[in-house]
Amino acid sequence: MVKEGLMVAIEYMRRNMARKGWIIYLVSECFFIGRFLLAFFIPLAQKALIDATTEGASMELISAKALVCLILAVGMGVLFMLSIQLSTTANGEAVSGLLIRAFERLIGQRYSDIQKKGAGWYRSILYTDVLPEMLAPTYSIAVFSVVQFISILIIVGRWSLSLVYAILAICAVYLSLVLLLAKIRDSASKRELDVRLKEAAILEEGIDAARVFSRFGRKEVLFSKLQAHIKLRIKVRRVARLAVATTDSLWEIASSLAMVALVLASLAGLRSGAISTGALVTIIAYIPQMLLPSKAIGDIFMFEAWASGVKKHYMDIEKRYQDTIPLAFDLPNSGAEDAVLELRDIGFSYVKDEKEKGGESSFGAETSLRETTPEKRVNISGISLSCSPGTSTALLGLSGEGKSTLIKLMTGEELPSSGEVRFCGAFLRDIPAPMQRSFINVYSQDTEIVDDDVRGNILVGKEALSGAGIEAKKASLRMGFEESLDKLAAIVGKARIKGEIAAQKVCARELEKAYCTNLRPILGLPLFFRLPGNQEPSLFLSLLDRYSTREMAAIFAEAEFGRSYCVSEKVESLIQSVGLSHLVGRTLGQRGGGISGGERQRIALARCLAKENWKFLIIDEPFTSLDALAEEELSGILQDHTKGRTILLVTHKLNLVPLLTERVVIMKEGAIAAQGSHRELKATNSLYASLWKAFSSQRQ
Template sequence: MSRFGNIKKIYSIMSKKSLFLWLFSGFFLMITFSLSIIGPIAQKNMIDTSIKEHALSIKWLYILILIYSSIVITRLVSNFLSGVAGVKESKNFIFYFFYKVLHLKKTLINRNGSSFFYDILASDSENVVRFITSHTTFSFIFSTIQSLIILAIIFTWNKIIFFVVLSYLILISLVTLLASKIFKRIFSQIRENSSMFVSESIDKISNNFSIIHNSIYDKILERLIVFYNPLYKTFKKHLFTNISFESLTQTLNLLITLFIVVYSTQLVIKEELTYGVMIALLSYLQMAKEPVNSFKVLISTLNNADISIKRLLSLETFDTNECSYKLKKVPSTDIKSIKVSNLSFFYKEAVEKSYHNINFSLDSGCLALVGVSGEGKSTILNLLIGENTAHSGDIEYDEISEKQFNLEFKNLIFNIYSQNIEIFNKDLYFNLALGKSVIDKEEIEKIVEKIKLELTHLLDSLADNIENFTKIKDIIINNEKFRVLLHIMDITPNFSKLKKDDELFYLNFIKELIENRELLLNRMIKIEFDRTYIIKSEIEEIVKELGLQSLENRDFGENGNKISGGERQKIMLARFLLKKNWSFFILDEPLVNLDSINEKELLSLLIKYLKGKKGIIISHKFNLIKDLSDRVILIEDGHIKQRGKHQELININGKYKELYETFCENVKF
């Protein structure tokens, strides 16, 4: 997308109220510039009249005071309105794009680093808001018009001064244009080098224990200096370039001012020019240069914002695995089966790590994926849940391609116990409830009935307006809860991108949903209840079973750095056991960082909750595989090499038996 297209897209995100405030601030700025043109003429008339009458012209003095007072007031109002718009949009932009970041795939966040996205949210959003709510564009437009009017006035006074001022403005404009191109390239280098240095710094701060423990802080500082040096050189380049252009600009300013003073003084002596005109000329000279200064600020601000705009809008284009509503088929009941057919995948940065023709299905029981570390077992799980996309082959849920399910809907299908433990710097109950409202069992029926009534009313509204696309759109957009639910189920398009020809197609799509409204309604009630509420007694039971009472009323620190590895595992397990209405469970290397006693207790708890349910296990712990899985797949060199039940495979010479015997040598179970 072009620079203009990017700016247009950014303004489309801006709230209507802020846009109105910004435009209104531009109106007051226009009045300011208009009054500024009249000011020097009033000066001229006051001086010339006073000299002629040998007394101060009170009339023109009052007019001059009125003009300058109005300039101050309109400027203040303009700045105030622009400032209010900026404050409002800072909040709007941060939360708008924070929402986008939250919907990105975890693999994408891991690949780019959290600091990359934090920099976008904290720095880039502020740069963009500063640009879109500033007066730079208005100032350039109004000052250019003002300058043309001033040149016309100067032309009527003295043609030589007119041509000199015009030549000066053309020359200074060319210098400014050249400077802007150079500064754009320098600023781009600064942002690139700065991001690398910040990322490297955060990495070292996060690992400061290892640095101090191994007494390598001097080596680390040396490495940081290597990353900082390109940034330092770019800063120096910016400084010297800025000084050079500023010196050239100031020299040209002094020369033109000197010429106007000397030449107009001679004209006054010859009585070819009045003192009032001379003073007005000097005032107009400063104002005539304003478009150049405004252009310089505009280009500088735009160059500053350009990269930020691109980085912000990149969040719109990152793959979130959301599919077109045209492909969507929304199951209203739980998924019964998964089928993986001829699945192949490789990493672009490590082509040798490839997986070919992976085939399996799961419609009952538990499947274990086994292999040495690095064989791609977790990659297969990421393909299942949509974090990665296969290069060939397909995954089907109830014979429907996974391409017809967005990432959020897949998260409803699976209950995942991940090896990547995420702990909030909050207390125990927040980490288990995850911000949901904690309720008593007695409240469930009342809450479900309330949700049902709200959703029924909204579905009735859709049915009543099924032929009117505009009303359907308004119903969805204006009800946040309904809009979020439809987004989770991926059955609503991005209305801002919807083409006119697609409106009828979408209305027909809504009709099909309404025809199956009871199934749809039940599914939506489940989703809304589970994402909003959690049962108090269930939390208390899990806390007791896992022995987490000692963690109550404590903040856990950044990513749980104030609690032990075993306690972090237990919190993840508690979260896993509290999730409701899923179709398949996934255990990705559970029960690590636990002593043998805790491991045995938690294994018993997993068996109690998961026995007989459908799911997939990845683990090096064969006691877990033996007790929970019905069948096993062994992956080696990117291919499935062995299949069968645990007992069958340990009786056959092969990699599975080798891994099992190695495990038995180290662990008794």
């Protein structure tokens, strides 16, 4: 457990702390070792001073030895203070590096994965400093103290072997008990973390659902579930803290026993003259250092037990992020004529509302894939659908037929269990995530609002450019990418003469340089850390093999413009046309708490239509919070902005189907049941005819 804990913790921190932090950490370790080195010599200097005093040495000699003791003591204090200062700085670097890198991995995951885990789970993990605390100088102390311990035994062995045997026996008993307590703490810490994460999920769900429980149910259930988890957490924490307290008590007991045992064992030596009074004082002063190796090794066990649960969850976040990076990049073909988006014999199956395989929902019973009945599964099988350039399609069906799942497959939020999803001729799963999001636009009923004004919520981090500067910016982006790729290709090409391994090493080194910084964001590579092994150079080398630098630069520039820029005149026009001018200059509140549902829908529409360079638009249940007049107004705006573009509409408002689309696809029981124009299906398909009739009667 020690070896695994040490290796995993240090390796994880190595990948997640900047070089500056590691340098500071190593310097602080040197000061710690210097401090312990002085602590080793101080008792010897004290022995020399006591012996000189008791043997009647001259005042000059006694003063000199006293000065040596003073210098060593002051030096040890200064080194200790410096080591603490530097260790604190290194810890701050570690906390900062770990948090920002873990956060980057988190937001780089598929949103569906985050939803399954719950945001509370991630918040609880990210705000813990357990792993950085493992950078405390416990490991260097353990290594150095073992060397120091052997040196002390050699010194003491000259005086009495019985003292050596007594020291070894006390250390062995202490370490055995600590190992047992570390196992107890390991189990308790993991249970405490699991309970705390479930508790965080209850709190988050309780806050979000408080109004529902108060109005439609009994809010007491929130308190009872929370109280039960708090009691369990307190119980588990009591066990963990009892293990720590027992370890500290054992240290005190061992120190006292060591002092008594060593004094008793040295009596014979004192009487015979083999041990001087100074030597006895030295032995007593060495007692903490004699026990230090056992305590340091025991602390490593206790540290590992404390951090084991958190480390596991951090590694889980890292693995989930790694799963989103393609094994090889594929780029969409902007000039694809056959289909913008195509589903080929798609199959997919999952458990509806499942939090996690074998996991537990905060307010529901435990659910496992093995225990799932067919009624609880959402299945899609054999679906093939093609959306050609400039076509508009409506995807309809009853609730629960798999429409939302198809949208997740089309946006890359889920991966099919069989078949393939292609976008502009490329496998969607292999297209870098930022490119997917640049080219695939979504107008959804689920609208996230940030604590900013209406312009900030439409731009969401993009820069607004004047229409007059658009072409210049596009040319600048294309030129910047082309220069970076040409330089990288030339350097890697020369290295390839020496072989593929040499090319990978050179490519990895070049990717660290400033001229390659514009390539990482558009390819979805991490900004604050690097992928392990040769994954990054392998991805770049495969691109250089398959595409010319000019082709890549054109695609990169097109995607980057859509990802990072908007046209300012268009944004201002949309604010006016969708009816948001009254919100200009007003902060909308956290999660949009200061606006209505209708205003939220208007912001979502403006945000969608302000996006540049998209090739495929998914309209998912639009206008859900709008009245009939507002719906008619905004549907006209949507129609004007999407005319001649490739769109897919998913809606229960059937009046939008003939207005926005040319083709209708009907899903039933996870498969495509019929497709055709609105007029054809209304006349020939009973399901569509009944849906249209029911909707028309409701509108009347």
